[in-house]
Amino acid sequence: MKLWYSPRSPYARKCRIVAIERGVADRLELVTADLADPKSAQAIPNPLGKVPALLLDDGTLIIDSPLIAEHLDQMPGLPNLVPMEGPARRHATQLEAIADGICDAVVLANLERNRRDGERSETVKTQQLAKVERGLDLLERDAARLDGPVTIGHIALGCMLGYHEFRFGRDWRRTRPRLAAWYDAFARRPSMQETMPPEMKSA
Ligand SMILES: N[C@@H](CCC(=O)N[C@@H](CS)C(=O)NCC(=O)O)C(=O)O
Structure with a gap:
C-alpha cells in the first residue's frame, strides 16, 4: 500500500x-x-x-x-494505539480531535499570515490563533490525563505541538509548563525523531 x-x-x-x-x-x-x-x-x-x-x-x-x-x-502488529471501546477510546479519539483541530487552526493562521499584502486578513488570522490558544490552555489544564499508555491521542498531540512550534515559535511554552514538559519527553521517542523534518529540528 x-x-x-x-x-x-x-x-x-x-x-x-x-x-x-x-x-x-x-x-x-x-x-x-x-x-x-x-x-x-x-x-x-x-x-x-x-x-x-x-x-x-x-x-x-x-x-x-x-x-x-x-x-x-x-493491521496485525504491535499493541494497538486506538482503543477499541469505552472511556479509553473516547479519551484517545477526543485528544486526537482536539489536537487535529488545533492543527487546522495553525495551518489556516499560517496561510493567512503568508498571503500577499491586500489579500491578508488580520481578523481571520487572529480568530484562528485564538482557537489555538484556547485549545492549548485546555490541554495544559488536562495535562495530568496524558499519563498512561501511548494512544493515537498522544501521537496527534505530539505532531501538533511540533508543527505549531515550527510555525509560531516557543512562546506557547511560557504559560504551559506541564504540556511543554510532556512534549519534550514525547519528542524523544524514536518514531518522533525519525519523522521529524530537518527544518523542524533546527527551528
Ligand atoms: N483532515 C485532514 C487534513 C489534511 C490536510 O489538511 N493536509 C494538508 C497538509 S498539512 C494538505 O494536504 N493541504 C493541501 C491542500 O489543502 O490543498 C486529515 O486529517 O488528514
Missing part, C-alpha cells in the same frame, strides 16, 4: 508514526508530495488534493488521517 505524504504535514506524520509504533512501516510505500507544486499535488489520489492519502493494494482509497491511522492500527 502507498501513503502520500509531505514531510511537514502533521497529519501525515501522525500516520507515519502509527505505522512505526505498530511495526508495520515496512508495509508502506511512502510517496512524497510537494504541495507547492501543482503537478505533484495533482498526483495525490485524493480528489481534495490533501495528504495523507492511503491507497491499498486492492485500489481502495482511504483519506483523512484519523481513518488512515485506524486502518493502520487494525
Whole structure:
C-alpha cells in the first residue's frame, strides 16, 4: 500500500508514526508530495488534493488521517494505539480531535499570515490563533490525563505541538509548563525523531 505524504504535514506524520509504533512501516510505500507544486499535488489520489492519502493494494482509497491511522492500527502488529471501546477510546479519539483541530487552526493562521499584502486578513488570522490558544490552555489544564499508555491521542498531540512550534515559535511554552514538559519527553521517542523534518529540528 502507498501513503502520500509531505514531510511537514502533521497529519501525515501522525500516520507515519502509527505505522512505526505498530511495526508495520515496512508495509508502506511512502510517496512524497510537494504541495507547492501543482503537478505533484495533482498526483495525490485524493480528489481534495490533501495528504495523507492511503491507497491499498486492492485500489481502495482511504483519506483523512484519523481513518488512515485506524486502518493502520487494525493491521496485525504491535499493541494497538486506538482503543477499541469505552472511556479509553473516547479519551484517545477526543485528544486526537482536539489536537487535529488545533492543527487546522495553525495551518489556516499560517496561510493567512503568508498571503500577499491586500489579500491578508488580520481578523481571520487572529480568530484562528485564538482557537489555538484556547485549545492549548485546555490541554495544559488536562495535562495530568496524558499519563498512561501511548494512544493515537498522544501521537496527534505530539505532531501538533511540533508543527505549531515550527510555525509560531516557543512562546506557547511560557504559560504551559506541564504540556511543554510532556512534549519534550514525547519528542524523544524514536518514531518522533525519525519523522521529524530537518527544518523542524533546527527551528
Ligand atoms: N483532515 C485532514 C487534513 C489534511 C490536510 O489538511 N493536509 C494538508 C497538509 S498539512 C494538505 O494536504 N493541504 C493541501 C491542500 O489543502 O490543498 C486529515 O486529517 O488528514
